[in-house]
Amino acid sequence: MTAVVEVRDAHVVHRARSGGLLRRDRVYALTGADLAVAAGETVGVVGESGCGKSTLARVLVGIQRPVSGSVAFQGRDLWAMPPGERRATLGAGVGMIFQDPSTALNRRLAVHRILRDPLDVHGRGSGAERADRVRELMSLVGLPRALADALPGQLSGGQRQRVAIARALALDPALVVADEPTSALDVSVRAQILNLLLDLKERLGLALVFVSHDIQTVRRMSDRVITMYLGRIVEETPADRVTDAARHPYTRALFSATPGLLDPIDPIPLTGPVPSATRPPSGCPFRTRCWKADHLCAEAMPDFSAASRPGHRYRCHHPVEEDQPTRDLARQEP
Numbered sequence: 149m150t151a152v153v154e155v156r157d158a159h160v161v162h163r164a165r166s167g168g169l170l171r172r173d174r175v176y177a178l179t180g181a182d183l184a185v186a187a188g189e190t191v192g193v194v195g196e197s198g199c200g201k202s203t204l205a206r207v208l209v210g211i212q213r214p215v216s217g218s219v220a221f222q223g224r225d226l227w228a229m230p231p232g233e234r235r236a237t238l239g240a241g242v243g244m245i246f247q248d249p250s251t252a253l254n255r256r257l258a259v260h261r262i263l264r265d266p267l268d269v270h271g272r273g274s275g276a277e278r279a280d281r282v283r284e285l286m287s288l289v290g291l292p293r294a295l296a297d298a299l300p301g302q303l304s305g306g307q308r309q310r311v312a313i314a315r316a317l318a319l320d321p322a323l324v325v326a327d328e329p330t331s332a333l334d335v336s337v338r339a340q341i342l343n344l345l346l347d348l349k350e351r352l353g354l355a356l357v358f359v360s361h362d363i364q365t366v367r368r369m370s371d372r373v374i375t376m377y378l379g380r381i382v383e384e385t386p387a388d389r390v391t392d393a394a395r396h397p398y399t400r401a402l403f404s405a406t407p408g409l410l411d412p413i414d415p416i417p418l419t420g421p422v423p424s425a426t427r428p429p430s431g432c433p434f435r436t437r438c439w440k441a442d443h444l445c446a447e448a449m450p451d452f453s454a455a456s457r458p459g460h461r462y463r464c465h466h467p468v469e470e471d472q473p474t475r476d477l478a479r480q481e482p
């Protein structure tokens with residue numbers, strides 16, 4: 149299966165001011181990320197705040213250039229393309245949906261203008277064809293025609309997010325990346341927007357990357373779940389098996405603390421805070437909070453190991469047994 153997008157060994161390092169005016173620390177936002185996403189699949193990305201989820205999303209859509217590593221879109225190296233070609237490739241091939249549609253949409257433009265804008269910029273079709281496409285997009289995301297002349301401020305939060313989704317789909321992208329697409333919405337409309345995204349992914353055969361704090365939602369939405377910790381991908385698990393088959397202690401801990409599990413368990417206690425991304429621990433970054441860590445974990449970050457099921461890989465020196473119930477781990481002393 150050819151990947152729509154494939155990231156290899158991508159590193160992103162930011163410079164952040166700290167203390168004195170001239171001092172700038174390196175922030176290791178993404179370290180050695182490998183990920184491929186194929187047409188028709190949804191990959192969910194989970195991890196605590198600051199672990200690099202948004203950075204990975206930005207790398208996938210070409211907003212963020214990695215300092216090293218590569219990003220291939222439909223088999224072509226994005227950052228080896230001339231800038232104009234890269235902009236055209238990404239503009240037409242990739243759609244991004246952000247957390248807050250209120251800030252993502254131009255408040256002064258009516259819905260039909262917002263949806264027509266990408267068609268105009270990329271010179272798609274005649275004037276009449278563009279008008280047709282705008283109507284088609286509105287119906288695709290379930291927006292009544294009567295809202296075509298409305299401004300974003302006159303819409304509900306859910307309607308605004310539908311406009312943002314329609315805009316992301318305007319040029320028929322192969323990849324859509326949604327970064328916390330429902331966290332700014334009322335709980336009552338979240339399910340509608342998630343169902344819409346799933347439905348569109350099926351109908352349009354999109355490669356969908358879904359970033360969220362909400363682990364239950366990621367599990368429901370995704371085929372595969374990527375767990376990130378301190379800038380690294382530490383596990384990739386088939387979504388239907390993530391609660392009891394995940395091998396990385398961090399994935400188990402993260403999922404044990406999820407509210408709303410059908411069969412609730414005591415959360416696995418994680419000791420201490422997440423270390424700073426400016427000074428990540430040596431070896432495995434999770435070792436300072438892991439109940440299984442030993443000297444080996446301080447020495448080196450292990451490579452990925454393949455688990456017994458396809459699509460399941462993890463980076464851990466002391467993985468949890470595949471079918472060991474998480475509730476047994478919760479009782480373990482750290």
Ligand SMILES: Nc1ncnc2c1ncn2[C@@H]1O[C@H](COP(=O)(O)OP(=O)(O)OP(=O)(O)O)[C@@H](O)[C@H]1O
Nearest residue numbers: 162163164175177196197198199200201202203425
């Ligand atoms: N422009 C920037 N300058 C400096 N540091 C940054 C910048 N953008 C992100 N970071 C840092 O990079 C790390 C990864 O950030 P990122 O936003 O990708 O994490 P996240 O998992 O998406 O977090 P959240 O869930 O809170 O959105 C964090 O330590 C963050 O503070």
